Amino acid sequence: MKLLITIKNYCLSIIFIYLLLLNNNKMKKIKFLHYFVIALLLINIIWFLRYIYYQPKFHKLFFNIAEVQNYAPYKDVNFLVDMFFYLLTIVGLFFIHLGLYDFIKKGFFNTKSYSRSRRAALLFVISGSFNFVFHVVNPLFKGRNFFELFIGNDFLILVLGIGLYVLADLVQNGNVLKQENDLTI
C-alpha cells in the first residue's frame, strides 16, 4: 500500500512538472503562476486574519483549546511588527497578481505590469530587509547562535523582491524595444 502511494505521488509530481515546465505555451505557464499567486494570496490573507482577528471561537478552528487560552499576541511588540511586515508581503503579492493579470490580458510588454512589478518588488524588499534585521541581526546582537536562527523565509522574500526589480527592468527594456519596433515604418 505504501509503495502504491509513493508511486502515485511520483506520478503526480511528474505530471505537475510536465504541466509547469515542459509545456511550450508561454502564456499557459504565466496562467499557472497566476493561479498559484492567487492561491498563495488567499492562504496568506486567511493566515493573516487568523493572527489578527483574535477571537477564541475563531481560533478554535485552528488551535486546540489549551493553546487558545494561552494565546495573547497583542502584548508582544514583535507580534505587531511581524504582522505589519506580513501585511506588506500580502500587498506585494496582490501587486504581483495584478501584474500577472496584465501580462495575460495585454501581453508581455506593457507599462502597467512594469509599474506593478516595481511596487511589489519595493514592498518585498522592505518586508524582507526589515524581517531579516528583526529575526536575524537583532537576535545575533543579543547573543543568539547564528545556526539556531531560521533565515530562509526572510531571505527568500528579499531575493524575490530583488528578482522582481530585475524583471521589472527587463519588462521596461522590452517596452522601449517594442515601442521602437512599433514606430518603425
Next chain:
Amino acid sequence: MPIVVNLDLMLVKRDMKSKELAQIIGITTANLSILKSGKAKAVRFSTLEAICEALDCQPADILEYVED
C-alpha cells in the same frame, strides 16, 4: 527631432492622396500618418524604396536635416 519628413509636400507635388500612397506602398494609413507627423522612430529601407518609387523622387526629397 532634427530630421523633418516632407512627405506632405511631395504628395501635393504629385497630386496624390495619403490613402492612395498607403495602398501603393502597402502600409496602413495610420502608419503613414505616424511617418508624416514625424512620430516615427525609424524608416525601413524597403518602405523608403517603395515611397520613392511611388512618388518618383529621391530620399532627400522626403527627408531633410534641420538643425534644432
